[in-house]
Amino acid sequence: MDYIRILKRGAAAAATSYRLIIIMWLTALMMVLLVALPLKRILKGVFDRSLATERMLDGFDAGLVGDMGQSFGYLFGAATIGGLLLMLTGFLLFTFFAGGLFTRFAAAYGDLNVASFMKASARNFFPFLILALLMTLIIFAWTALIIGVPVGIMAAVTDGAMTGSNLMRIPFLIWALGMPLWLLVADHSRRWMAATGSGKVFRAMGAGFGSLKRKFLRSYGAMLTVMIVNLLFFGAALWIAAWSVPERGGMIFLFFLSTQLMFLIRLLLKSWRYAVVSELALLPA
Amino acid sequence: MRGQAIFDVPLSERTTGYDIAAVLDAESKTVTGDMTAWWVNRSAIPVDHALLHLYLNAFSSNKSSFASSGRWSPAGDEGWGYVRINQMSDQYGNDLTMTMHHIAPDDGNINDRTVLQIDLPQPVQPGDTLKLNILFESKLPSPIVRTGFNKDYFWVAQWFPKFGVYETAGMRQRESDGWNCHQFHPNSEFYSNHSVYNVSVTIPSDYVAGSGGQLVEEIDNGDGTRKIRWRAEDIVDFAWTAWPGYKVVRDKWRGVDITFLTSEKGLEIADNQINAVKNGLEYLDARVGPYPWPHLTFVDPPMEGAGAGGMEYTTIFTSAGSGMIPPFLKMAEMVSIHEFGHAYFMGILASNEFEEPWLDEGVNSYWEERILDHYYGGGYGIIRLPFIKFSDADMARTSYIGSPSRQAATNDLPSWLYPHGTYGMMSYQKAATWLHTLEGIISTETMDNVFREYYRRWAFKHPSGKDFIETVNDVVTEEHGEKFGNDMNWFFDQVLYGTEICDYRVSGVTSRKITGYSGIADGDSVTFTRSDRKSDTLYLARVGIERIGGMMLPVEVLVSFDNGDEVIEEWDGKERFRDFEYTGTRKVTRVIIDPDNKIDLDINRINNSWTDDPQFTASGRMMTKFVFLMQMMISLFTI
Numbered sequence: 001m002d003y004i005r006i007l008k009r010g011a012a013a014a015a016t017s018y019r020l021i022i023i024m025w026l027t028a029l030m031m032v033l034l035v036a037l038p039l040k041r042i043l044k045g046v047f048d049r050s051l052a053t054e055r056m057l058d059g060f061d062a063g064l065v066g067d068m069g070q071s072f073g074y075l076f077g078a079a080t081i082g083g084l085l086l087m088l089t090g091f092l093l094f095t096f097f098a099g100g101l102f103t104r105f106a107a108a109y110g111d112l113n114v115a116s117f118m119k120a121s122a123r124n125f126f127p128f129l130i131l132a133l134l135m136t137l138i139i140f141a142w143t144a145l146i147i148g149v150p151v152g153i154m155a156a157v158t159d160g161a162m163t164g165s166n167l168m169r170i171p172f173l174i175w176a177l178g179m180p181l182w183l184l185v186a187d188h189s190r191r192w193m194a195a196t197g198s199g200k201v202f203r204a205m206g207a208g209f210g211s212l213k214r215k216f217l218r219s220y221g222a223m224l225t226v227m228i229v230n231l232l233f234f235g236a237a238l239w240i241a242a243w244s245v246p247e248r249g250g251m252i253f254l255f256f257l258s259t260q261l262m263f264l265i266r267l268l269l270k271s272w273r274y275a276v277v278s279e280l281a282l283l284p285a
Numbered sequence: 286m287r288g289q290a291i292f293d294v295p296l297s298e299r300t301t302g303y304d305i306a307a308v309l310d311a312e313s314k315t316v317t318g319d320m321t322a323w324w325v326n327r328s329a330i331p332v333d334h335a336l337l338h339l340y341l342n343a344f345s346s347n348k349s350s351f352a353s354s355g356r357w358s359p360a361g362d363e364g365w366g367y368v369r370i371n372q373m374s375d376q377y378g379n380d381l382t383m384t385m386h387h388i389a390p391d392d393g394n395i396n397d398r399t400v401l402q403i404d405l406p407q408p409v410q411p412g413d414t415l416k417l418n419i420l421f422e423s424k425l426p427s428p429i430v431r432t433g434f435n436k437d438y439f440w441v442a443q444w445f446p447k448f449g450v451y452e453t454a455g456m457r458q459r460e461s462d463g464w465n466c467h468q469f470h471p472n473s474e475f476y477s478n479h480s481v482y483n484v485s486v487t488i489p490s491d492y493v494a495g496s497g498g499q500l501v502e503e504i505d506n507g508d509g510t511r512k513i514r515w516r517a518e519d520i521v522d523f524a525w526t527a528w529p530g531y532k533v534v535r536d537k538w539r540g541v542d543i544t545f546l547t548s549e550k551g552l553e554i555a556d557n558q559i560n561a562v563k564n565g566l567e568y569l570d571a572r573v574g575p576y577p578w579p580h581l582t583f584v585d586p587p588m589e590g591a592g593a594g595g596m597e598y599t600t601i602f603t604s605a606g607s608g609m610i611p612p613f614l615k616m617a618e619m620v621s622i623h624e625f626g627h628a629y630f631m632g633i634l635a636s637n638e639f640e641e642p643w644l645d646e647g648v649n650s651y652w653e654e655r656i657l658d659h660y661y662g663g664g665y666g667i668i669r670l671p672f673i674k675f676s677d678a679d680m681a682r683t684s685y686i687g688s689p690s691r692q693a694a695t696n697d698l699p700s701w702l703y704p705h706g707t708y709g710m711m712s713y714q715k716a717a718t719w720l721h722t723l724e725g726i727i728s729t730e731t732m733d734n735v736f737r738e739y740y741r742r743w744a745f746k747h748p749s750g751k752d753f754i755e756t757v758n759d760v761v762t763e764e765h766g767e768k769f770g771n772d773m774n775w776f777f778d779q780v781l782y783g784t785e786i787c788d789y790r791v792s793g794v795t796s797r798k799i800t801g802y803s804g805i806a807d808g809d810s811v812t813f814t815r816s817d818r819k820s821d822t823l824y825l826a827r828v829g830i831e832r833i834g835g836m837m838l839p840v841e842v843l844v845s846f847d848n849g850d851e852v853i854e855e856w857d858g859k860e861r862f863r864d865f866e867y868t869g870t871r872k873v874t875r876v877i878i879d880p881d882n883k884i885d886l887d888i889n890r891i892n893n894s895w896t897d898d899p900q901f902t903a904s905g906r907m908m909t910k911f912v913f914l915m916q917m918m919i920s921l922f923t924i
Contacts, residue, residue: 032915040908044901051877051894056903059672061665063679066686067891083915090919098923135924186924234917241913243671245906252905259913266920 002283006222010276013105014268017275020104020117021267024097029260031089035082042078046071057247095132099124101271102194105278120194127199128190134201135186142182146175180223184212187277188219195281211281219280226273233269237262291499296519296577297479297745300325301448308487309441309527314363314434316423316486318445323416324409328453328462331408335415336388336466337401340443341368343469344426344433348396350389350701356471357430366426366433370401370446376416379406391468391701399469401446419446429592431474432524437492440586440593440603442524443474450478450637450747457637457749467639472708473700475645476637477521479745485514488527495533495546495582496525497601517600519577519745521635524598526584538563542580548587550608554617558585558604561618564660565625569652572733573629574740581628583621595620597627614668615661619677623653633744641750642700642708643781647716648753654678654717672910678721678885684714686888691715692784697750718885719780722787725883726769726776726839727761735760750781769839776838780886785835789858789878790892792829796872799823826867828876832858836886843880846871853880874898 014021046068047053055061065072100121104112112120150171189208193199212219240262246255307318326332343351344366347358359365373381384404389397409415423444426433432442449466452459465476488494490511498515505511517523526546534545534555545559562583566576582601585608586593594605602624606617630649631638638645654666654677662669666677685691690707696715703711724732739748739756758772769776779785828844842854848871856863867873878893887893 028916028919029912032912035915036908036912039911040901040904043904043907047891047899047901047904049895049897049899050891051875051896052891053900053903056907059670059674060903060907061679062668062673062675063683064891066679066683067889069687069889079911083918086915087919087922090915091923094919094923132924136922139924183924234921238914238917241910245671247902249902249905252902252909255906256909256912259909263913263916263920266917270920 002218003221006218006276006279006283007225009279010222010226010272013275013279014271017101017104017112017271018268019114020097020100020112021264021271023114023117024094024267025260025264027093027097028090028263031093032086035086039075039079039082042071042075046075058245091132092129095129096121096125098132098190098274099128099194101274102128102190102278105275106191106195106281123197124190124194124199127193127201127204130201131186131189131193131204134205135182135189139179139182142178143175146178147171180220180227181212183227183273184219184223184277185209187223187274188212188281191274191278191281215280215283218283219277222276222280223273226269226276230266230269230273233266237266290501290516291518291579292577298325298327299479299481299519300327300451301478302481302483303445303447303523304483305445305523306485307445309439309489309492311437311439311489311492311527314425314427314439316425316441316444318419318421318423320419320421320445321416322419322446322448323414324448324451325414326409326411326451328451329411330462331410332415332451332462333405333408334464335403335405335409335417336449336464337403338443338447338449338466338469339368339370339387339399339401340447340469340474341366341423341426341432342387342398345398346396348394349399349469350392350394350397351399351469351471353394353396354471357426357428360427364427366424368421368423368444368446370419370421372418372420373403374418375405376414376418377407381405381417389468390466391470391699394468397468400449400466421446429590431593431596433592435589435592438528438530438587438590440524440526440590440596442593442596442598443469443522444524447477447522450476452747457747458751465637465640468701470639470701472703472712473638473642475521475631475635476639476747477635479519479521479635480523482515482517482520482523484517484523484525485512486525486527487512489529491529492527493529493531493533493546494525494527495531495544495584495601497523497582497598498525499580520599521632522598524596524601526586526590526593526601528587528590530587534559536563538566540579541566541576544580544582545585546582547585548607551585551587551606553608554585554606554612557612557618558583558621561621561660562625565622565656568656568659569626569629573652573736574633574744576628577633578628581625583625585617595624597624597631599628599632602627613670615657615666618661619653619657619667622656623649626652626656629740634740635745635747636749637747638700640699641697642712643696643716644748644750644753646712647696648720650681650713650717651720654681654721678717681714681717682721682885684710685718691888692786695784696781715780721885722780722838722883723757723773723776725881725885727757727765727773731761731764734764754781779836779838783836786888787836787838787884787886788832788834788888788892789840789884790831790833790889791876791878791895792831792862794826794828794873794876794895794897796824796826799825799868823868823870824872826869826871826873828865828867828873829862830856830865830878831862832860834888838884838886840879840884841881843875843877844873845875845877847874872897 055064100117103120185208188211189204192207193204241259246252301324304321305318307316309316343349381403386402387398388400388402429440449464452465453462487510490509496515498517501514501516503513531546532552536543536559570576578600585604588607594603596603604621610617626649631645636644657666657677658664665674667675667680688710693704693707696711735757738760754777761773837859840856840858844852854865874897876895
């Protein structure tokens with residue numbers, strides 16, 4: 001049973017790469033804290049010694065927005081710009097680490113040491129970045145074509161009446177079923193680059209499409225499974241974080257630890273995806 | 286025509302009435318009408334002319350006062366709207382068509398044709414009735430703004446020639462008799478006599494229709510059309526709607542038949558919508574006065590009729606959302622409750638929305654906020670989730686205090702004179718916010734009594750703002766004596782007729798150890814002695830309060846001490862600052878101005894309090910969530 005075996009082997013490969021994943025987690029945490037800590041300082045400055053913070057204890061009281069006046073605008077602006085910068089630098093950082101992870105999974109070296117991991121990440125960075133940008137563009141185009149166009153047409157034809165109807169679930173379903181394909185192409189391509197040491201992006205994409213074509217059923221099934229697990233965890237983690245309202249200092253620290261543990265698991269699950277695709281590449285056509 | 290089919294005794298004077306036989310042409314988007322309208326001269330002098338609203342002419346030209354505001358432009362050539370009078374005569378057979386001419390009493394705009402003056406061949410004597418027989422054609426506009434059509438959806442409102450209000454001297458503080466008939470402005474639409482309506486409408490057979498009247502009969506004409514006849518009594522306007530896609534849900538609250546027209550999608554939240562209206566009925570019935578009509582119809586327009594959403598015609602009103610709003614957000618309920626509330630504030634208490642929009646929209650918003658925050662979310666009516674909460678009252682307050690133009694105008698302006706987009710903020714949100722503040726000052730119980738008395742005095746009449754203030758003064762004096770002065774005019778002078786803002790702040794708190802002396806504390810009593818080894822440490826605690834804003838309102842100040850004592854200080858808030866001093870063995874730990882949040886007008890409540898032990902757990906939690914969210918988003922968007 002190739003399918004289950006691949007998932008298991010991928011999971012084992014991801015799990016044994018825990019040191020690399022911890023490096024990714026720590027780097028990402030430090031990067032985000034660079035923005036979050038100044039924001040927290042601004043927030044403290046706004047409230048100073050006011051008791052108004054009590055209005056946030058059991059959930060943020062949106063009525064505070066008016067009381068904060070211009071400070072809210074500054075805080076919101078800083079959080080938005082900081083968030084966008086984080087998304088950009090995060091994209092670069094995780095693309096960088098993807099180079100190291102695929103090298104680890106593709107070459108079947110066993111666990112890489114940190115120096116080798118960094119070296120592999122650096123070596124693959126630019127071709128991986130170009131590939132990531134291209135694939136991201138393709139996914140945006142796919143989204144616009146499959147969801148944006150039908151929704152737009154439907155909204156125009158029916159004055160928005162049908163945009164919330166069951167009929168509109170069809171494009172979303174097609175979009176969701178198509179997503180594993182693009183991720184498979186991206187992952188097969190990166191695995192090919194990591195395995196061959198080549199930096200030729202378009203050749204890699206050709207290899208990616210070729211791999212997908214040759215092993216379509218097994219690839220698609222495995223990727224769909226991995227994606228569903230990833231998405232379920234992603235949704236559950238965000239749901240837990242959103243609905244948690246710890247009210248005391250100690251509880252908040254525990255909450256912080258819990259969120260970071262969830263993020264570590266998230267990184268592990270994403271690495272699992274890379275490892276599964278790398279295992280798929282080893283299968284005969 | 287004046288028969289009392291619904292009420293045994295008329296609820297109003299019934300100065301006007303309308304008999305209309307209308308036919309909807311769904312192809313040409315027109316309604317042709319044959320109308321008899323009557324008006325009784327209740328003044329002591331003969332009246333030689335009449336004024337009528339021709340609302341739909343606001344959509345006949347892009348130079349009308351309505352369209353030139355930029356709030357509406359036609360959707361192609363088919364989008365223009367108008368009301369054309371093809372024939373008009375009085376009960377004596379005089380042709381009045383030649384005496385008609387348009388006037389623009391508000392802004393002198395010669396291109397505005399929304400007010401029609403008819404010079405009568407013979408004056409209407411005191412007590413006499415003027416009857417007008419009118420053949421008219423109303424072309425509905427598109428897109429829908431309060432009225433109009435979109436494809437096969439029709440929201441037919443402000444559609445027929447309608448009398449203005451003839452006011453007698455003394456009414457609403459008026460100095461002399463005369464007509465009150467304003468042009469159709471983008472921001473306001475209502476001031477009318479309570480009337481009797483007998484309306485029949487012929488529509489295509491496959492259309493579902495509803496109106497603000499009670500169904501009298503429905504006849505299939507056998508030619509692909511059917512005629513529906515409604516009757517309504519003592520309402521200020523008559524609107525109706527027709528659309529083939531309507532689903533009808535019926536319910537009942539005590540003696541009131543509730544009809545809900547909605548789309549297929551809207552059916553999903555029909556129960557929520559109907560419950561919202563029932564909540565409104567229950568709340569206002571208990572605190573203001575009885576809902577007098579045995580029927581009400583409300584409509585959740587489909588997306589194609591969204592422009593009709595959020596409108597009120599007393600016994601028919603529209604909600605919004607079409608079932609597209611997530612259920613945890615109570616916006617659809619908010620709109621339903623608000624528009625229902627207009628049955629009271631404008632429908633029963635028929636104030637002049639053109640001239641005093643706060644008395645209509647502001648008062649109604651205040652009650653909408655009370656109702657929503659009472660029935661939903663434990664005080665947070667708009668949204669109540671574990672991580673976010675928002676009360677309806679705070680939403681209004683936020684709109685007011687967050688507006689950079691909050692001091693641009695006083696709150697008593699006619700609707701069309703509010704500067705640069707401040708109408709909504711001033712008429713709805715500021716007015717509601719100061720009404721909450723008034724409630725905080727005089728107590729909820731007294732506030733409810735004010736409105737009960739206001740209803741008792743003015744139901745089915747035309748109150749003005751000054752009439753409302755007089756009611757407040759009478760009730761407050763009766764219940765509180767001179768606790769707040771001779772009257773409450775000082776309050777209205779600031780909030781209604783003034784532009785100042787309210788902002789109090791804790792300017793500083795110190796608890797200084799008194800050296801050289803010690804004291805033996807016994808409760809609040811301190812005996813000073815020279816240093817004594819066994820004495821308690823003495824502190825001189827100072828609490829500084831400042832009034833930053835120009836508005837002066839009485840406030841309470843709660844001072845808490847480290848031994849658990851609490852003191853409530855009362856301050857009239859008139860001086861620029863006030864210092865409170867406490868000498869004793871206790872240190873101040875917390876100070877809160879307005880601890881019960883009575884003064885909603887205070888534009889910044891963050892500076893209302895001080896603590897010696899600030900808690901940042903909430904900000905720590907928010908930052909933890911921010912960090913996690915960013916991490917997860919980065920991992921999601923990086924393939």
